[in-house]
Amino acid sequence: MIIIMGPHVSEDEIKAVEKKVEESGLTTNVSRGTERTIIGAIGDERQVQKEAIEALPGVADVIRVVKPYKIVAREWHEADTIVDIAGIPLGGKTVQIIGGPCSVETQEQMDAAAEGVVAAGCRLMRGGAFKPRTSPYSFQGKGVEGLDIFKNAADKHKLPIVTELMDVRALDSFLERGVDVIQIGTRNMQNFDLLKEVGRVHVPVILKRGLSATISEWLMSAEYIAAGGNHNIILCERGVRSFEKAYRNMLDVTAIPVLKKETHLPVIVDPSHAGGKAWLVPTLSKAAIAAGADGLLVEMHPKPCDAWCDADQALNPDELKVLMGELEAVAKAVGRDI
Structure with missing residues (x-):
């Protein structure tokens, strides 16, 4: 899962996202660019509710990498x-x-x-x-x-x-x-x-x-x-x-x-x-x-x-x-x- 933060995100907002993701059993990788900060959620992203992440302050977009269906994929x-x-x-x-x-x-x-x-x-x-x-x-x-x-x-x-x-x-x-x-x-x-x-x-x-x-x-x-x-x-x-x-x-x-x-x-x-x-x-x-x-x-x-x-x-x-x-x-x- 890729979490794209807003342009003026604070460190506290980044840490809040990391904490939320890690509570679901995944690890995070933070990449700070010149304009945007991107947080990668590493692990079984099906354990993370996309809507719960999107609702956090500073989050601009959440993109799933793995499809939500597994057995039929x-x-x-x-x-x-x-x-x-x-x-x-x-x-x-x-x-x-x-x-x-x-x-x-x-x-x-x-x-x-x-x-x-x-x-x-x-x-x-x-x-x-x-x-x-x-x-x-x-x-x-x-x-x-x-x-x-x-x-x-x-x-x-x-x-x-x-x-x-x-x-x-x-x-x-x-x-x-x-x-x-x-x-x-x-x-x-x-x-x-x-x-x-x-x-x-x-x-x-x-x-x-x-x-x-x-x-x-x-x-x-x-x-x-x-x-x-x-x-x-x-x-x-x-x-x-x-x-x-x-x-x-x-x-x-x-x-x-x-x-x-x-x-x-x-x-x-x-x-x-x-x-x-x-x-x-x-x-x-x-x-x-x-x-x-x-x-x-x-x-x-x-x-x-x-x-x-x-x-x-x-x-x-x-x-x-x-x-x-x-x-x-x-x-x-x-x-x-x-």
Whole structure:
């Protein structure tokens, strides 16, 4: 940590900063220049509260040298992490496409969706039994009944399932039914109690980026899960809030290479929630893979016009099959496969 003192700092103010830093178990090195005095805090700077130092008289700025997240940081774990999902690797050379509807509706719908997922060549299936909705009057999902419907459909094709957990009280139901991947949605990215609980289990977790979250905030949320002992974490970029109204969210493609530099965790993209329109999904999907994404969450409904939620952004089974062929060509161009 580098502490920059003001231009007219006194010796007493310098000593007060040194004392505060040393109380946290670090040592200090004072460098006096012609215009500024700089104090270097040597040791584990995570033990020092930046705000407490900034509040001291004479302090102009405090700059962290070490990132606040550790377990998920690339500097502590250089090799890419590959998350095993029921024998299917996410990360590494193969890009995984997770297909399926936004929400679980009926057994017939989920059976047809599972068939479409398999026919397209996807190895994992998505579907929401619990649905976070902006309006309290919108369809909220079928809950535990939806988990059973989803499991019945996916098990027929031996498809691992991905579904969203909204409340820690439902975690036992997820574990009892053998949910393969727990998704933490955008609105819960900083629900720290929920993150701590999924950190105590060893089920893979997809952590979606918050609507306005910075990459550092996102990685700190991942650190909450990792600190609990669960290192099977997959980051999902799904678009951030912007001023633009032409599409649902702004897909931050830049986040993919930045994350690849900052963390060893696999990174996937949800082009469906980013674009909000089915016609945008193929283009965003190709851009994501070209930028280095390890996988995609793609919404596919047997009959999109009849979908109970997010009908505009769902592909039909034939469209998903065509997209898979196009993605294979993009993946091959960047040295990967689908």
